Amino acid sequence: MINVLFAARPERWTTYEAPLRTALKAAGIDANLATEMPAQDVDYIVYAPNSDLQDFTPYTRAKAVLNLWAGVEKITGNETLDIPLARMVDPGLTTGMVEWVTGHVMRYHLGMDAHIVNPDHHWDAKTPPLAREREVVILGLGALGTACAHALLGLGFRVTGWSRSAKNVEGVTCLHGDEGLAQALAAAQIAVTLLPDTPATKNIINADTLAQMPKGAFLINPGRGPLIDDDALIAALDAGQIAHATLDVFRIEPLPQEHPFWAHPHVTVTPHIAADTRAVTASEVVVENIRRGEAGEPFINLVDRELGY
Numbered sequence: 395m396i397n398v399l400f401a402a403r404p405e406r407w408t409t410y411e412a413p414l415r416t417a418l419k420a421a422g423i424d425a426n427l428a429t430e431m432p433a434q435d436v437d438y439i440v441y442a443p444n445s446d447l448q449d450f451t452p453y454t455r456a457k458a459v460l461n462l463w464a465g466v467e468k469i470t471g472n473e474t475l476d477i478p479l480a481r482m483v484d485p486g487l488t489t490g491m492v493e494w495v496t497g498h499v500m501r502y503h504l505g506m507d508a509h510i511v512n513p514d515h516h517w518d519a520k521t522p523p524l525a526r527e528r529e530v531v532i533l534g535l536g537a538l539g540t541a542c543a544h545a546l547l548g549l550g551f552r553v554t555g556w557s558r559s560a561k562n563v564e565g566v567t568c569l570h571g572d573e574g575l576a577q578a579l580a581a582a583q584i585a586v587t588l589l590p591d592t593p594a595t596k597n598i599i600n601a602d603t604l605a606q607m608p609k610g611a612f613l614i615n616p617g618r619g620p621l622i623d624d625d626a627l628i629a630a631l632d633a634g635q636i637a638h639a640t641l642d643v644f645r646i647e648p649l650p651q652e653h654p655f656w657a658h659p660h661v662t663v664t665p666h667i668a669a670d671t672r673a674v675t676a677s678e679v680v681v682e683n684i685r686r687g688e689a690g691e692p693f694i695n696l697v698d699r700e701l702g703y
């Protein structure tokens with residue numbers, strides 16, 4: 395019998411308890427799963443970074459921390475954590491992100507706003523371009539960026555992706571490094587930022603990089619708030635360099651009422667809902683890592699603490 399501590403906000407326990415028990419049973423793992431147990435007895439910690447658990451020192455026997463979130467910026471710097479940390483790569487979350495990104499890309503691509511908000515009943519019969527005439531650039535070609543790239547390719551878009559290391563994704567123009575970023579930005583009629591928040595990606599969308607995008611480009615950010623220099627984006631929106639931005643994530647969440655993004659006519663704010671972890675599929679991923687730990691196999695989705703993702 396192993397001991398699995400569930401250390402996320404109490405309301406998440408209601409959502410996760412049954413799916414985790416089902417997944418443990420399906421994997422044939424005999425586990426004591428609970429929200430409280432003596433720290434020295436814990437074998438695995440199912441975790442969310444907004445948990446009360448911030449000091450891992452007493453968990454002397456634990457083999458891994460299994461994060462329920464894809465983003466790990468709130469835990470990578472935790473110096474009390476010296477065991478493997480796995481992030482969430484959940485097929486349910488990925489599907490949610492693909493749907494959210496595709497929906498917002500289509501809004502911009504088809505110019506839907508012109509017909510949805512049309513108080514003067516203006517008959518503007520301009521034909522929108524086809525997807526094959528539109529370049530979408532995804533900054534971040536990881537689990538989520540690559541899935542979005544595939545979906546957008548399937549709709550016919552020209553897709554460019556940018557990552558830290560070189561990649562080869564069929565049908566996608568894959569770029570990397572500083573030179574690759576300049577090339578990607580120059581093509582970005584619609585840019586989607588699906589990068590993690592790390593020291594290397596903070597403010598990657600700044601006055602300089604915004605100026606490298608085509609005039610009138612659209613920006614969609616479901617990645618993390620600190621990727622964007624907020625003041626630079628507002629200046630670029632005011633100047634028409636960026637036509638419109640859809641932002642799901644922010645430096646401070648909930649986005650403070652006084653933040654200029656709320657009232658800006660060319661910004662759509664969504665409340666960090668692009669893609670939630672889905673309990674059933676995520677529980678299977680968590681339990682697969684427990685199975686691996688018990689079988690002496692390598693964990694999946696491990697975080698590189700040096701790189702911060």
Ligand code: NDP
Pocket residue numbers: 464465466483487533534535536537538539556557558559560571588589590591592594595616617618642643666667668669670703
């Ligand atoms: P991955 O770790 O799978 O992918 C990250 C991608 O970013 C990789 O392609 C990586 O490059 C690239 N990258 C990282 N650092 C750099 C850099 N310095 N320069 C260039 N490229 C870089 O993450 P996911 O795709 O699973 O998730 C991405 C982010 O989405 C999460 O970190 C999280 O912040 C956010 N998210 C938001 C949600 C929401 O609801 N709004 C929900 C879930 C996630 P390489 O491939 O070379 O390693």
Ligand code: OXD
Pocket residue numbers: 462463464465466482669670671
């Ligand atoms: C995550 C998120 O990181 O919801 O999973 O943003």
